[in-house]
Amino acid sequence: MSATTEAGAAAPMLLRDDHANGVTVLTLNRPASRNSLSLQMLETLENALAAIAEDASVRCVVLAAAGPVFSAGHDLREINAHRADLDHGRGFYDRAMETCARVMQAITALPQPVVAAVQGVATAAGCQLVATCDLAVASDQARFCTPGVDIGLFCSTPAVALARAVPRKVAMEMLMLGDMVGAEEALRIGLVNRVVAPDQLMTVALELAGRIAARSALTVRMGKRGFYRQVDLPLADAYREAACVMADNLMAHDAVEGIGAFLAKRRPTWQDR
The missing domain is CATH 1.10.12.10 (Lyase 2-enoyl-coa Hydratase, Chain  A, domain 2)
Structure with missing residues (x-):
């Protein structure tokens, strides 16, 4: 298992676990920050995906997260802190959104399929991350939403992935209302492929990934x-x-x-x- 550590943090922010059958598990590991997608987390994930793309031993990827939350999306504390920049944060926001867009496109462009294993809440860019993955397995405790409208920030970039994963009117309802969608509803609308008991999440995700890895x-x-x-x-x-x-x-x-x-x-x- 390898790990990448966030500057100034004691714990690794991203874990990589390579299995013998060609399945690699990437785990977001910022549970105290609700696995928010800080700029450094996004850059670290981008670098990990680039390395995997060149690794012929990896045949399928499982994207998981530590703690009770899959990902709360962009780090709002980080975003708010950059209001103090000379340009009021515009340069940072451009960089963060461009990096996020590259990460999502890297998942789509990755030669290996990516299976999300969603154990808890996935909101905003966290929901975008799930919608971007090729397949998704969710715990029956998982929930999804794009609630930016509630804080005056429409989830425009999550909308790109969401609109490609679920019917358009369903996506618009999620984006306009910001309501939580439960795991069974996420299955019904096509946001996820499987809903399982929490203690079966990784077993099912790894079994699905293993079946893919066994193919050519x-x-x-x-x-x-x-x-x-x-x-x-x-x-x-x-x-x-x-x-x-x-x-x-x-x-x-x-x-x-x-x-x-x-x-x-x-x-x-x-x-x-």
Whole structure:
């Protein structure tokens, strides 16, 4: 297990635990700050994702959090402190929002799938983080909301991920009202994939990640990249993009192996090429 420590803090702010089956767990570790996404937390997460993207031994990622809260979103104390800057915080706010946007896009662009394991409340940019992950498993104690409107700060950047994860009118209701959404409702609207008992959260998340990791890494990476490339395209363009991905995939060794194994009724041996 490796860790990155926040400047001036005694405890590591981000934990990395690499499992033998190719699953890596990243754990937000600022429970005293409700795992808020300070600028340093965002930069640390960005660096961790960049390292994982280049690590062929990692086949799937589980994003978890320590303590009772998954993430409360941006660090409002940090944001408020920068009101004292000469520019009243504008430079810091631009940097923080740009960094947050890069982190979310890095998750989408990451070759490996990312599974969120949500044990508690995920609000604002914390909810954005869940919506951005490829899959999400939630404890039945988890809750979600985008409550910026309650403090005069509309959750405009969380809206980007939320609007791509749930129906538009559902997203607008969450953004306009800021109400908490329970785990079962989050499952119903498509924000999460599974709802489980709290003591089963990591077991189920790791089992799901392990099943993904057991597939051809090349196939999964091509599929994830192709999915996000086509998902917002017009229908005809989406089919052209997907057809190209399918044809490329069919030329890969693992497709030859997988189809051959299926026809021969044997288990395939993946070479990730």
